[in-house]
Amino acid sequence: MKTAVPVYINMAASVDAASLKELNLASVIRNPNALRRMCRLVRMGVAAGMMCLEDMGEDGPDAIITATSLGGLEDTGKFLAEITERNECGLNPTPFMRSVFNTVGSQIALLKGIKVYNMTYVHRGLSFESALFDAVLQIAEGKRTVLAGAFDEITPEAHILKQRAGLFRHGEKEGEGAGFFLIGNRPAGNRSACLSGLDVRRGPLDENQKKEFAADFLSGFGLDLSCVSVFNGDRVKKTCGEYGTASARVLHEAFASVHACSSEYLLVCNSFRNMSHSLILLKKADAGL
Amino acid sequence: MTLYLNFLKPITDKMESQTENNRVYMENLNENLKKQLIEALNLEDITPADIDDNMPLFGETGLGLDSIDALEIILILERNYGIKVEKPKEGKEIFYSISTIADYIRKNTK
Numbered sequence: 001m002k003t004a005v006p007v008y009i010n011m012a013a014s015v016d017a018a019s020l021k022e023l024n025l026a027s028v029i030r031n032p033n034a035l036r037r038m039c040r041l042v043r044m045g046v047a048a049g050m051m052c053l054e055d056m057g058e059d060g061p062d063a064i065i066t067a068t069s070l071g072g073l074e075d076t077g078k079f080l081a082e083i084t085e086r087n088e089c090g091l092n093p094t095p096f097m098r099s100v101f102n103t104v105g106s107q108i109a110l111l112k113g114i115k116v117y118n119m120t121y122v123h124r125g126l127s128f129e130s131a132l133f134d135a136v137l138q139i140a141e142g143k144r145t146v147l148a149g150a151f152d153e154i155t156p157e158a159h160i161l162k163q164r165a166g167l168f169r170h171g172e173k174e175g176e177g178a179g180f181f182l183i184g185n186r187p188a189g190n191r192s193a194c195l196s197g198l199d200v201r202r203g204p205l206d207e208n209q210k211k212e213f214a215a216d217f218l219s220g221f222g223l224d225l226s227c228v229s230v231f232n233g234d235r236v237k238k239t240c241g242e243y244g245t246a247s248a249r250v251l252h253e254a255f256a257s258v259h260a261c262s263s264e265y266l267l268v269c270n271s272f273r274n275m276s277h278s279l280i281l282l283k284k285a286d287a288g289l
Numbered sequence: 290m291t292l293y294l295n296f297l298k299p300i301t302d303k304m305e306s307q308t309e310n311n312r313v314y315m316e317n318l319n320e321n322l323k324k325q326l327i328e329a330l331n332l333e334d335i336t337p338a339d340i341d342d343n344m345p346l347f348g349e350t351g352l353g354l355d356s357i358d359a360l361e362i363i364l365i366l367e368r369n370y371g372i373k374v375e376k377p378k379e380g381k382e383i384f385y386s387i388s389t390i391a392d393y394i395r396k397n398t399k
Contacts, residue, residue, distance in 0.1 A: 033353065090367050092329075093361075
């Protein structure tokens with residue numbers, strides 16, 4: 001999909017388990033009661049989202065769009081265990097509240113005190129891309145700023161299930177984290193990048209089919225593979241690991257390097273377990289439309 | 290008769306031991322409540338020593354708890370002491386401080 005109107009990524013932030021420990025969370029999430037109720041996943045997601053909004057001051061975005069492939073596994077597990085242990089009586093409300101998919105989006109809205117379009121996508125390996133599609137459509141419909149991001153976590157139980165499913169047989173490194181982006185209808189500062197287009201494919205693809213997918217996508221912009229720099233998501237996943245919304249982390253790294261590229265365009269390629277694939281085309285924002 | 294009493298002795302010993310445990314537990318009720326509150330409400334960086342027995346638990350002048358925390362305290366009473374707060378209107382007085390919660394537990398423990 002080629003974006004119908006100019007869409008810019010103006011700010012990006014990622015938080016993983018290691019950076020979460022180093023963060024001064026109280027300065028990012030300024031409601032102590034909300035903060036102490038947040039589990040690790042929610043802290044990662046809300047912190048990344050709030051870091052993107054820091055420059056907006058008291059104002060908030062016109063829309064909040066989040067994505068997750070599996071949601072709050074830790075709190076879902078706690079809540080389900082309580083249902084059986086306590087025979088469906090006297091259940092603790094907090095794990096339930098934190099276990100729902102849209103908890104990060106709603107917490108960001110509560111912290112900012114805003115009532116805006118708030119949507120969450122849970123589409124396995126294409127969850128983040130679905131959120132990004134929606135963000136582009138929201139900008140096309142006239143919104144000025146959209147906060148879009150994704151988050152997923154590792155839990156011991158989920159690790160065992162993935163192990164039994166044989167997901168680590170081919171050396172896959174398990175990952176987790178949150179990545180958020182402030183998207184706007186105009187660039188903000190010299191770090192902005194233009195989000196020119198994105199496309200997705202489902203199902204396994206061999207190397208030739210991946211090249212065909214990229215060539216088809218680029219032809220929509222009058223480009224071919226020789227005109228663009230390519231950012232391979234697998235490179236990032238060697239450090240951050242694989243998870244359903246790792247493409248948000250990949251896009252963050254690509255966004256950080258777009259202005260250092262030799263080409264005007266940067267093609268970000270992501271593939272999740274060769275089951276879902278996405279291409280995102282970034283353009284240097286100061287290079288014209 | 291002696292045979293009968295000897296037969297009951299392990300049971301009466303166990304009952305006495307349980308009564309003693311309950312007595313010690315109720316004597317340390319305030320401290321136990323503080324620990325249970327800190328754990329259930331995930332009060333990071335707060336120790337039982339930081340919570341005064343008469344400090345208001347709710348509102349800005351005290352510990353700063355809110356309505357979701359009140360639900361958690363209701364669960365603490367149900368799960369740990371078998372006490373149900375039947376009249377929600379009484380909640381404000383019962384949950385005012387650690388001392389008021391402890392008094393309520395003592396009055397309602399059978």
